[in-house]
Amino acid sequence: MAAITEPIPATADQYNDDILRVLAPPSPLYVITVLLLAGMVGAGVAALAYQTYWGMGVAGLQNPVFWGVYITTFVFWVGIAHAGTLISAILFLFRAKWRNAINRGAEAMTVFAVMTAALFPLIHIGRIWKFYFMIPYPNQRGLWTNFKSPLEWDVFAVNTYATISILFFFVGLIPDLAAARDRVSDWRRYLYGALALGWRGTAEQWRAHSRAVLHLSGLATPLVLSVHSVVSWDFAMSVVPGWHTTIFAPYFVAGAIFSGMAMVVTVMVPVRKAFGLEGYIRMEHFDNMGKFIVLTSTIVGYAYAVEYFMAWYSANPYEQMSFWHRAFGDYWWATWIMISCNVVVPLPLWIKKVRLNIPFFWVLTIFINIGMWFERYVIITTGLSHEYSPAAWGYYTPSWVELTILAASFGFFLMFFLIFLRMFPIIAIQEVKELHYEGHHEGGAH
């Protein structure tokens, strides 16, 4: 596929041509990639079937560590989801126009990341068919769920987040689906036509649409802050040393935006190159995302320091033991991967030249993703493996079943993302076109 020759489209109609061109029939490389990812998902399904048949013993979860890779990966994917909402809702409310070119891709990531995350509590409970026990429903035993439990809060938070993310994503997509309907002539015309819900861009439709987007942004902004706060309370509400701390909610929210923004860069760099979208996803986007990563990395680094400071300052021997163990005990290697990747690796991004060096920036974001997965792994395993009684200490090693399902989660996420790329406009056409008419482009092209 040829790259866009002009850095900035010259006419409003060229936006439709450029962006909808991505919907052309897929190349063999694309098909092979999707099949490979589907193969990864298949391996994960096989591992899950094996675990379901033989029971949770085939996972590495043993006394005293009963939360391991599954909960780590759940928190990781919920975190990844946060950048999409930040870009689409929070930056919308702040009128940060640069978001327009990347918000669709980030919102799609949010939806697929939440879908991936939602699988993990189900995988973790072992008896997947009992998942509905988490939902309050009238039953003959007269039981209701325990609403005082953070785990039950999580059920409500994650389901609300998934629903609102999908709705927000869909509402933003409606005008672009109509644009796609008006361009294609094959069977997809009916698909886009049905999904566009009769959109014609009338004054009344835009009036309702603008109001709906504004309200959904207003609702999604506190929601995104609440979701990772609630996820952090899964830990902080307990009395496990290393978990029971009030800094967890802001620390987790900053970490989520940090990892999510890094994932946006990790995913969008190859997409931009493969589909020739350099005229849309421009250097200013990388510059701004780099600044976000630097900011959130600094908050995360500060949170790490505060945790250690509080452990020392509290004079609580259990807390001090937990953090000593975290840095120099059995899991020292995981802790130092976490600190290196999340605090040290992003430091070069303070320099603008580095933020604009896309290959280098892209490599950094992969390390950040690794670091953020390890952050959750460190919190969970070090906390549970060394609680109060030395007699109950232990060491957790993930089994091949858990690692296969972890790998499959990446396949699952990327497979859906790639399918989305070919089916729907990856850039919000109406929003970048809005900039065209407002003359907000670099260099005042219009």
Add this chain to the structure above:
Amino acid sequence: MASVLGVLTDPHATASAIRKLRGAGFTDLDSYSPIPSHEIEEAMDRGPSRVRTWTLIGCLVGVTLGFLMTIWMSYDYPIIVGGKPYASIPPYTVIGFELNILFGGVLTVLGLMFHGMFLNRVDSGAYRPNFSGDQFGCVVNCGANDVERVEKLLRESGCTEVRVVEGA
């Protein structure tokens, strides 16, 4: 009754045409636009969308339901957890908050579908695919005697094409 369509190429000219037509007494207007434009919205002068009422109702229903559900269920299955009262308000705030957002969001989208799609489901027949590309449309419903005047006003406003819509 007739409908006249004027085709324009940018939102400023469209808003200006709408203002001119409204000034001339033609208030039964509609427009097509590939982008959301505050200028066109202001020119139409229809006030804020009713979608906001849907959001408000959704949020109020959600937060009320969140607290009522948790409190009622706690007394329907009374069990003391962590030494707290059966119905303990601080933890239930989380459920109340989440349902507030959930219902508010869902009703916002239903409001969009009702006001934007359902009440707007019949097209005057003037829509053309370029209205999702780079063209803007201004449709004026007027009496048969006013068609010429409307056409003149639209041409003066910079329309690249003006025509009477068939079957309107």
